[in-house]
Structure formats: structure tokens, C-alpha cells
Amino acid sequence: MINKFPYFPFKITTLWALIFMFASCSKREEFVFEKQIFETATYLDCNPVDCAIIEIRLVQLLNDTKVGNQINRTLETKACEFLTIEENSTTTSIETAMISFNKLYTDIVEAFPEETPPYEALLDSEVQFQNAQLASVLLNTYSFTGGAHGNTTTMLLNFDLSTGRLISIxxxxxxxxxxxxxxxxxxxxxxxxxxxxxxxxxxxxxxxxxxxxxxxxxxxxxxxxxxxxxxxxxxxxxxxxxxxxxxxxxxxxxxxxxxx
The missing domain is CATH 3.90.640.20 (Heat-shock cognate protein, ATPase)
Structure with missing residues (x-):
């Protein structure tokens, strides 16, 4: 697959972990980020050549804490927003969003089998920086749903590590x-x-x-x-x-x- 992201290519491995440690008061707390993979062959009940091409590689905190859960929910929401074409969707499950994206594609293929090129939705992510106060996460996305060209977007998300909340500019x-x-x-x-x-x-x-x-x-x-x-x-x-x-x-x- 041709890499369409400007900052870094997809990795061959399906899982990898980034371990960061920071001092909080007098103790050290360990935050473990692991990249989770959601892709067509694993989550959709069809042959990949008959489905949309979907690869979501999303960093997630393994820590089951209030901060970790808040960060994970935000990252998952961003992934769902990327996959969801319908307006006003409230989908918060990546798997559900993948199924919805693929159904849109298969419905169009059924109506126009000779005219519809494969749809694509690719997302990769990376923790670019972290210290005791914040974590800066990069999301690179590429989507193609017909037309002259696909759409590439970069999101830079900064999280307050004391609350897990997204920090506005x-x-x-x-x-x-x-x-x-x-x-x-x-x-x-x-x-x-x-x-x-x-x-x-x-x-x-x-x-x-x-x-x-x-x-x-x-x-x-x-x-x-x-x-x-x-x-x-x-x-x-x-x-x-x-x-x-x-x-x-x-x-x-x-x-x-x-x-x-």
C-alpha cells in the first residue's frame, strides 16, 4: 500500500507500546500507550476485495484510570468522526463506525458496480511528545469516497495529564x-x-x-x-x-x- 501520510508510514507490526514516565508530587506514575489496530479483515464479515479498505491504528492508554479512560474516549471519538460520513452521528464505537462506512460503500457498489472505485479510510497515530503536564498526539488520516482525489488531514491533540481533557488553543x-x-x-x-x-x-x-x-x-x-x-x-x-x-x-x- 502506498503511504499517504506526511509524517510517518504504517508499521508492519500490529501492536507496539510507547512507555512514558513522569513525576507527580513524590511518586512516579507510568503511562503505557499501545497502538490498537482495527482493519477490514478483522472486523468486517466479508472478503477484503469486496469491502472498503479500512485501517485504524490508534494509540490508546492501557491504564484503567479516570485520566486514561478520558483520553481514550476522546481518541476513539476522533476516529469515529473520521469514519462517519452521516451528519449528526453519535457513534462512539470504532467497530460500529467501520461497519457503517463499509455499508455506505457496498450499497453504492450494488447500485453502480462498474463505476465505483474502492473506498478507503486510513488513520495512523503517534504520541509525539509527553512530559509531566501534557501529551501531544498526532493523528494522520486519509479517506477516499470517490471524486478526483482523496482527502488527507492531520490532527494535533494535546491532553492535560491531570484531567485527561483535550486542551483548546x-x-x-x-x-x-x-x-x-x-x-x-x-x-x-x-x-x-x-x-x-x-x-x-x-x-x-x-x-x-x-x-x-x-x-x-x-x-x-x-x-x-x-x-x-x-x-x-x-x-x-x-x-x-x-x-x-x-x-x-x-x-x-x-x-x-x-x-x-
Missing amino acids: DNLVKDTKAFSQYVEKKFRSTYTIPSQKGINSTGFSFDNDQFSLPEHIGFTNNEIILHYNHYEISSYADGPVVLKIDKAEAADYFDFNILE
Whole structure:
């Protein structure tokens, strides 16, 4: 299978674990993330060539704690939202969402057997960074449900390890306006946009020609990742736009410790 994800390929192994440890007060607590695999051949009652191609590789915490369960529920919900095409769906089971996605495909194949190419839904995930306060998780998705091309999306999710809750950008950053102004200077420098000209003067498509932060901000060990998906500020042909900033340089803008 051709790898369609921008950051990392699918692994051959079906299970692998990432073990992180952090200090909490005077004791050490161990958090174990394991990648769980949901795929067509295992969860759907049909020959793979007759079904949609579905591979969900989702990191999950093995810890049966309030924090662990909260994080797992959020990750599972994101996977279900990716698989679910129907509006206003409340599906929270990945297996149920897979069955629904496949039924949509088989129903269309039955109606138009000669005109329907195989549908695909691929998701891979990785814990990019974790310290005592937060965990930053990357989700890469690719879907194809007909049309000229598939759709690739990156999600960067930051979890508060004291509660398990997803951290919004407004709660992640101390002063969103100040941080946005700082990032805009970095953005202009990286993409050679003169300060006296509009942010869209070189071909970007920010709303109202005003700079804005992306929907997804995450972290690696050394960098802050600001990821604009297709259509946020660029066309599909131009691809996603990614800005990377040294963490040590910008750590003071955040309400959480983003360093090791």
C-alpha cells in the first residue's frame, strides 16, 4: 500500500507500546500507550476485495484510570468522526463506525458496480511528545469516497495529564493575541512575506487577508508544530502548510510546561 501520510508510514507490526514516565508530587506514575489496530479483515464479515479498505491504528492508554479512560474516549471519538460520513452521528464505537462506512460503500457498489472505485479510510497515530503536564498526539488520516482525489488531514491533540481533557488553543496559550502576533512574524519570515504587505500577497488565502493561528498546534521533543490542513490557507494542490518553531524560544507563551 502506498503511504499517504506526511509524517510517518504504517508499521508492519500490529501492536507496539510507547512507555512514558513522569513525576507527580513524590511518586512516579507510568503511562503505557499501545497502538490498537482495527482493519477490514478483522472486523468486517466479508472478503477484503469486496469491502472498503479500512485501517485504524490508534494509540490508546492501557491504564484503567479516570485520566486514561478520558483520553481514550476522546481518541476513539476522533476516529469515529473520521469514519462517519452521516451528519449528526453519535457513534462512539470504532467497530460500529467501520461497519457503517463499509455499508455506505457496498450499497453504492450494488447500485453502480462498474463505476465505483474502492473506498478507503486510513488513520495512523503517534504520541509525539509527553512530559509531566501534557501529551501531544498526532493523528494522520486519509479517506477516499470517490471524486478526483482523496482527502488527507492531520490532527494535533494535546491532553492535560491531570484531567485527561483535550486542551483548546485558548487554554494552551497564555495570551492568544500576543502568541498570534509572534507566530505571524515567524510565518512571514519563513515564507518571505514582506511586513508591509498583506499576509495573502504571496498566494495564501487567510480570511479577510488577516493572519490567524491554525486549528492544530502540537509538539515534538524540540519543536512547536503549527499545521494548516488543505483549504485552511492554501489549495489542495498546494498541500498543507507547516510552520515549526523552536520550543525553547517560545515556551513562555504557553500556560503548560512544553519542555522536557
